[in-house]
Structure formats: C-alpha cells, structure tokens
Amino acid sequence: MAEPTPISISDLRRTLHDVLGRAENGETLTVMHHQQAIAQLTAPHPNHNPPSTIGSAQLRTTIHQVLRDVQFKQTTYLILQHHRPVALLSPAKPPVSKGEPMSASILALVSLKGGVGKTTSTMHLASVAAMAGHTVTVLDGDNEKSAVHWAHLASTLGPLPYSVTACDERTVITQAKALREAGHVVILDTPPNDRTLLLKAAGIADHILVPVAPTGIDLDRLRGTLQLLADAQELTGRALDIAILLVRFTARKALAQEAETLLKEFPILDTRIRALKAYEESFGSAPTYLEEYEHVWRELVG
Numbered sequence: 001m002a003e004p005t006p007i008s009i010s011d012l013r014r015t016l017h018d019v020l021g022r023a024e025n026g027e028t029l030t031v032m033h034h035q036q037a038i039a040q041l042t043a044p045h046p047n048h049n050p051p052s053t054i055g056s057a058q059l060r061t062t063i064h065q066v067l068r069d070v071q072f073k074q075t076t077y078l079i080l081q082h083h084r085p086v087a088l089l090s091p092a093k094p095p096v097s098k099g100e101p102m103s104a105s106i107l108a109l110v111s112l113k114g115g116v117g118k119t120t121s122t123m124h125l126a127s128v129a130a131m132a133g134h135t136v137t138v139l140d141g142d143n144e145k146s147a148v149h150w151a152h153l154a155s156t157l158g159p160l161p162y163s164v165t166a167c168d169e170r171t172v173i174t175q176a177k178a179l180r181e182a183g184h185v186v187i188l189d190t191p192p193n194d195r196t197l198l199l200k201a202a203g204i205a206d207h208i209l210v211p212v213a214p215t216g217i218d219l220d221r222l223r224g225t226l227q228l229l230a231d232a233q234e235l236t237g238r239a240l241d242i243a244i245l246l247v248r249f250t251a252r253k254a255l256a257q258e259a260e261t262l263l264k265e266f267p268i269l270d271t272r273i274r275a276l277k278a279y280e281e282s283f284g285s286a287p288t289y290l291e292e293y294e295h296v297w298r299e300l301v302g
Contacts (some may be wrong), residue, residue: 004040005029012041013063020056020079020295023087023232031067033131038071044078044085053078056086064288068161082287085235100225106176106186107300108205112228114192114259115223116211120279122189124293125209126162127286132297134185136162141172141201153284160286165176169197195228202232207241207300211273213248214259226266245296247273271295 005022007029012019023029023041031039050070054077059066066089069075076090107125122138129136140147151164167175169260172188178188188201202208208224212218222244233240244263249256249272260268271292273279278289287293 004028004279006030006037007031007130008157009063009067016056018085020081021165033067034055039067040090040092040152042088042090044088046049052076053080054089055079057243059089062288064269064290065286068131068286068288069158071095073158104180104185105181105206105301106180106188107207107209107211108188108190108201108203109211110190110198110225110229111210111212111221112192112195112225113212113218116218116277117273118142118211119150119189120282121152121211121245121247121293121296122147122187123271123282124279124287125297126164126187127160128290128293128297129185129187130161131290135183136185136187137179138162138164139167139172139175139179139186139188140164141154141167141169141194141197142189143194144191147189150283153287157285169194169200172197172200173204176201187226198228199232202229202240203236205240209243209296209300210242211247212244212263214246214253215255216255219262221258228281239263242267243300245271245273247274248275250275256297269296271299 002205005027007019009031014032019041024043026043028040030037031041039289052075054066056079059079066077070077070091074091076088078085079087079089109122111118119142124198126136126138138147145166147164148166151160154160176186176188188205190198195212197248208229210222212222229240229242246259246268273292273296
C-alpha cells in the first residue's frame with residue numbers, strides 16, 4: 001500500500017479541487033500542521049455515513065475551523081462537490097497525540113494602555129497553546145471581563161479548547177499559582193491602569209508580553225508600562241522575561257516604520273501582528289486564523 005502523501009493546510013486550501021480529485025481516485029493524503037499529522041483525506045466509503053457533511057466551497061472558506069473539529073473533536077466530514085460525495089476528511093490515524101506537555105507556566109499580557117488588543121492576543125495565544133497539546137486556562141482580570149464574555153458567546157457555537165475564568169487583584173496570585181501547579185499553561189489578560197493587579201501579574205509570570213500598536217499615544221504609554229515592570233522586577237528580586245509585540249501593524253505606514261526604529265533597543269519580538277479583518281471579526285468565536293500567533297508562541301516559549 002502506498003504511503004500517504006503529506007500536504008500542508010495552505011496547499012490543501014490553495015489546490016483543494018485537485019486534492020479532492022486525488023482523494024476520490026484512491027490516494028490518501030495526510031494534512032500536516034507544523035510536522036504533526038492532524039487529519040487525512042481518503043476516498044469515501046460506500047457504506048460510511050458520517051454525521052457531518054460539508055460542501056467543497058464551504059470547506060475552502062472554513063478550513064481552519066473544520067480541521068480544529070477533526071483534530072480536537074475527532075469529527076469526520078463527508079465532502080461533497082455538486083451534491084456528490086468525493087472524499088472523507090477524518091482524524092489522522094492513529095488519533096492525534098497531544099504530545100508531551102510543556103512545563104506549566106504563566107504568561108501575562110500587560111499594558112497600562114487600553115485598546116491595544118490584549119484580549120484578542122490572549123484568546124489567540126490560548127488557541128495556539130491548546131492546539132499544541134497543552135491544558136490551558138485564561139484568567140480574565142479585566143473589569144469588563146471581555147475574555148469571559150468572548151468565551152460565553154463562542155460556547156454557543158461549540159466548546160473552546162481551553163477554559164476561561166474571571167480573577168481580580170485579590171485572587172489572581174492564588175488562582176494562577178494553583179493552575180500552574182496543576183500543570184496548566186495560564187494566560188493572564190490584565191486590565192489597563194490597574195497597577196496593583198499588573199504588578200501582581202508581572203510578579204508571578206514566567207513570561208510577560210506587552211502588546212503595543214504603532215501609534216504615538218501607544219508608544220508614549222509604553223514607557224509607563226516598562227517602568228511598572230521595572231518596579232515589579234525590583235519588588236520580586238528576579239529578572240523578568242519581557243517581550244514587546246507590535247500589533248495592528250501595517251508595514252507601509254510611516255508610523256509603523258518609526259515604531260520599529262524606536263523599539264529596536266527593546267526586547268521586541270520578530271513577529272508582527274497585522275491589522276487584519278480576521279482579528280477584528282474574531283470576537284465571540286473560536287479563533288481560526290492563528291498563523292501569526294503561532295510564530296509569537298514559538299518566540300515566547302522556544
């Protein structure tokens with residue numbers, strides 16, 4: 001029997017019509033994500049009636065969400081073209097391994113400036129960590145509880161692959177440490193202008209991520225955030241692992257280029273989070289476009 005043919009998610013989406021034809025003609029293709037087999041495409045079995053069907057056009061536009069269902073929920077899809085079954089998309093065989101868990105850790109997203117996308121980054125990074133096989137809990141310390149509300153809305157469409165729970169300045173240390181001791185990756189979404197909670201979050205975090213948009217006011221407020229982190233470092237008596245992440249980045253804009261120049265002496269990540277519609281429209285659903293945040297995650301924990 002011929003070995004399955006590996007194919008990346010991007011190639012699957014780009015050449016979907018051709019790939020479905022190959023599967024219908026008997027070729028087995030294995031969908032790969034960062035060298036991990038997450039799904040396989042095969043010819044449909046005459047007597048196999050999976051609970052889920054999907055048209056090829058819909059598959060092309062929702063491919064990341066469909067593959068999440070296949071990988072984490074072990075869902076099998078019968079793919080239709082012009083109402084005709086052409087392929088089965090099923091979990092990789094053997095079932096996808098969740099891999100070796102990383103050392104339990106706490107990642108705090110910190111900024112004194114509001115509106116820099118801390119919650120968006122939190123939920124996307126939680127999705128990336130969960131897809132890598134980690135047990136993930138998001139602690140939402142924001143007064144508006146945006147992450148909790150996001151998770152509630154998303155639950156109407158299907159469960160997120162991680163937990164989201166509220167915390168505040170009185171409980172954050174106890175909650176985060178208990179979860180880390182239980183083997184969780186903890187991602188802390190902190191509020192703006194709450195110096196007490198930010199100091200506590202920075203003091204217990206293994207990694208600290210500071211999102212900043214390339215605008216004058218964001219760059220100006222960054223100095224205050226970095227001073228607060230310096231204070232946390234003095235209070236804890238240990239070096240903090242701090243990284244700056246440029247978000248809402250448009251390389252062609254002069255401000256973006258100026259921001260890169262201004263921040264080159266700081267611990268800035270190589271990855272840039274672009275100003276994409278996919279992020280603007282992600283609130284209240286399971287994040288599906290994760291490529292940029294996958295690069296962020298590797299930089300943070302690699």
